[in-house]
Amino acid sequence: MTEKINEAPIGVFDSGLGGLTVAREIMRNLPTERIVYFGDTARVPYGSKSKDTIVRYSRQIVRFLKTQDIKAIVIACNTATALAIDEVKEEAGMPVIGVIDPGAHMAVRATRNKNVGVIATRATIQARTYTTFINNLDPEINVISQACPLLVPLVEEGWLHDRITDEILMRYLDDVLEHDVDTLILGCTHYPLLRSAIKKLLGEQVTLINPAYETAKELEKMLAASGLANVRPMDKNEPYPYKFFVSDDAKKFKDFANSILPIDVTNARVVPIEEY
Amino acid sequence: MTEKINEAPIGVFDSGLGGLTVAREIMRNLPTERIVYFGDTARVPYGSKSKDTIVRYSRQIVRFLKTQDIKAIVIACNTATALAIDEVKEEAGMPVIGVIDPGAHMAVRATRNKNVGVIATRATIQARTYTTFINNLDPEINVISQACPLLVPLVEEGWLHDRITDEILMRYLDDVLEHDVDTLILGCTHYPLLRSAIKKLLGEQVTLINPAYETAKELEKMLAASGLANVRPMDKNEPYPYKFFVSDDAKKFKDFANSILPIDVTNARVVPIEEY
Numbered sequence: 162m163t164e165k166i167n168e169a170p171i172g173v174f175d176s177g178l179g180g181l182t183v184a185r186e187i188m189r190n191l192p193t194e195r196i197v198y199f200g201d202t203a204r205v206p207y208g209s210k211s212k213d214t215i216v217r218y219s220r221q222i223v224r225f226l227k228t229q230d231i232k233a234i235v236i237a238c239n240t241a242t243a244l245a246i247d248e249v250k251e252e253a254g255m256p257v258i259g260v261i262d263p264g265a266h267m268a269v270r271a272t273r274n275k276n277v278g279v280i281a282t283r284a285t286i287q288a289r290t291y292t293t294f295i296n297n298l299d300p301e302i303n304v305i306s307q308a309c310p311l312l313v314p315l316v317e318e319g320w321l322h323d324r325i326t327d328e329i330l331m332r333y334l335d336d337v338l339e340h341d342v343d344t345l346i347l348g349c350t351h352y353p354l355l356r357s358a359i360k361k362l363l364g365e366q367v368t369l370i371n372p373a374y375e376t377a378k379e380l381e382k383m384l385a386a387s388g389l390a391n392v393r394p395m396d397k398n399e400p401y402p403y404k405f406f407v408s409d410d411a412k413k414f415k416d417f418a419n420s421i422l423p424i425d426v427t428n429a430r431v432v433p434i435e436e437y
Numbered sequence: 438m439t440e441k442i443n444e445a446p447i448g449v450f451d452s453g454l455g456g457l458t459v460a461r462e463i464m465r466n467l468p469t470e471r472i473v474y475f476g477d478t479a480r481v482p483y484g485s486k487s488k489d490t491i492v493r494y495s496r497q498i499v500r501f502l503k504t505q506d507i508k509a510i511v512i513a514c515n516t517a518t519a520l521a522i523d524e525v526k527e528e529a530g531m532p533v534i535g536v537i538d539p540g541a542h543m544a545v546r547a548t549r550n551k552n553v554g555v556i557a558t559r560a561t562i563q564a565r566t567y568t569t570f571i572n573n574l575d576p577e578i579n580v581i582s583q584a585c586p587l588l589v590p591l592v593e594e595g596w597l598h599d600r601i602t603d604e605i606l607m608r609y610l611d612d613v614l615e616h617d618v619d620t621l622i623l624g625c626t627h628y629p630l631l632r633s634a635i636k637k638l639l640g641e642q643v644t645l646i647n648p649a650y651e652t653a654k655e656l657e658k659m660l661a662a663s664g665l666a667n668v669r670p671m672d673k674n675e676p677y678p679y680k681f682f683v684s685d686d687a688k689k690f691k692d693f694a695n696s697i698l699p700i701d702v703t704n705a706r707v708v709p710i711e712e713y
Contacts, residue, residue: 203490204480209593214479214685314590317485325604332601409490435711 167391170195170404171380172226172234174219177205178417179313179350180237183260185422186377187235188403193391194384196403197229201434203409206313207240208282208349215284219245223252224437229404232389235380236260239348239372240282243290256387263379264346264372265294271368272344275302278337278367281348283308291348305340309333309349316351317413322358330355330362338363346370354421405429443667446471446680447656448502448510450495453481454593454693455626456513459536461698462653463511464679469667470660471678473505477710479685482589483516484558484625491560495521499528500713505680508665511656512536515624515648516558519566532663539655540622540648541570547644548620551578554613554643557624559584567624581616585609585625592627593689598634606631606638614639622646630697681705 173184177200184198199222201207207215219241226234233256236242236249242259250257268277279291286308295302311329320326337345345367347353353371360369384390395402407414407429418426449460453476460474475498477483483491495517502510509532512518512525518535526533544553555567562584571578587605596602613621621643623629629647636645660666671678683690683705694702 203486209689210479211686310594311590314587318586328601410487413485
C-alpha cells in the first residue's frame, strides 16, 4: 500500500504551456517520478486576471487532478501560486508546493548586494508575493519588480533570439538595471526560454534564478521528508509515465511540449474543466 | 409593444476589451440605440483557442445576453465571428451580425488592383473566413493573410506610438507589402487603435478597412430593414443607456473603456458566465 502511493504521479498544473518548463525540470531531476500535467489552455493566460477568477480556476483543476490518484501537487504557474496557493492547499488535502517559495529562497541565498530583481506577469507583480516572501526571509533586501506582459506572447511567437525581443527586454529591464541588481528571478514559467537573451543583456555578473529548477529540487526534498518519494526506477517500457491534459485542444500545446521536453508528447487529452 | 422592442438594447460581445471599438462606432453612428456589452475578460484571448472552445464560450454569452431583453446581437470579435457565427445565430433566435461580413464587403468595394491584405489573430487567419467571404464576392481577388499575435498585447500595453511597435508591424506587414496590396483589413478589433502607426508604415495609397465602422453601418441597415431601429432620441437624463458586463473584474477593462469610449464607464458588472 505504502509502495503504491509512492508510485503515484505528481500532479503539475499551469495556466497553459509555461508550466512545461517545470515539468521538464522534474523529469530531469526526479527521473523516478510519474507526472500528470494539466494545462488550462482554454482559459490561458492567468497573468491579467483577478484573484477570484484564478482561485476558481485553480480549485477546478485540483478537483480534476485528484481524480488521477496523485500523491502531491506542484503549482507550476507563478500567477496561480501568487494568488491561490492557500486555496489550492485547502482543496488538495495533500502536499502542495508552488514555484514562488523555492525561487525566493534561492534568490535570498544568491544575492550579495541585497538588490534582487523580479520579472513576471502583471498579476504576479501586483500580488507582491515575491517581495513578501523575500522580505520575510530578509527584510533588508531591496526587491525591484517589473511586469513584462509582452514576454509570454514573444516566447509563444517563437522569437527567442531576435532583435525585437532584445529591444523589448532592454525596455523592461532598464529600471531593474538602474537599481544595480545582482540577482534576477525569472518569475514566469515562460521566461527560462528567454534565458540566453536575458543573460546576453545583463552579463555574467547577474545571477538568473529559474524557479522551475528550484521547485524541482524543493519537490525532491518534500517527497523525501514526507516519505512519498518513489525509489523504484521506472520500467523503461512503461508506456505513459507522463500524462498530459489540457482544457482546449490547441495544436500549439503539443508543438510547444515537443520543442522543450526530453520526451515525445503524442497525446494531450481534453478535459471539460468547467465541470469540475 | 412594437415600440418597446424597438427601444430594447443591442447585445454586443467580445472576448474582452477589443469589441469596445465596435461599441464605440455604434455609439457614434447610431446614437439612439441602447447597448448591453459583454466582455469575456476571464477567458480572453480567443485568438489562440480551438473552434469547439470558442463555440461553447459564444453560446454561453448569447444565453446570458438573452436575459437582458436585447433585440439583436453584434459579434464584436473577429475570432468568434470566424468560428462561431452559425452557432450564435442558432442559439440567438434574433438578428445577428458579425464583424467579418461588413469588412469583407467594404474591402471588395475598395480594392482597385484586386490585392487585399488581412491582418488578424492566428485563429481568425487559420479559419480563412475573410478569404472565403471575399472570394465568394469576387473570386479574382488575391487575399494575402498575416497572423499578428503580438499586436493585441502591444495595444494592451499601451505602446501605440512606439518604435518597437513600428518594428513589429514592419515585420508582420513585410509579406503583405511585397504583394502590392492596395487595401488592408484590420481584422481584429484591437487593431484600429494602431491605425495611425499602420498608416505611417503603408502610406496613403493603401486603404485601411476598419470592420468596426463597417459593422455599425451594416447594423443600421439591418435594424431599418427588420423594423427594429429605435427612432426615439434617447432622453439625455437616461441613467444607463449603455451597460457593461465582464466575466472577470479586470480593472484594465474600465481603464481601457474610459480611454476609448465617448462616455464614462463607471461600472462593469461581473457575470459568472460559465453558469450560462
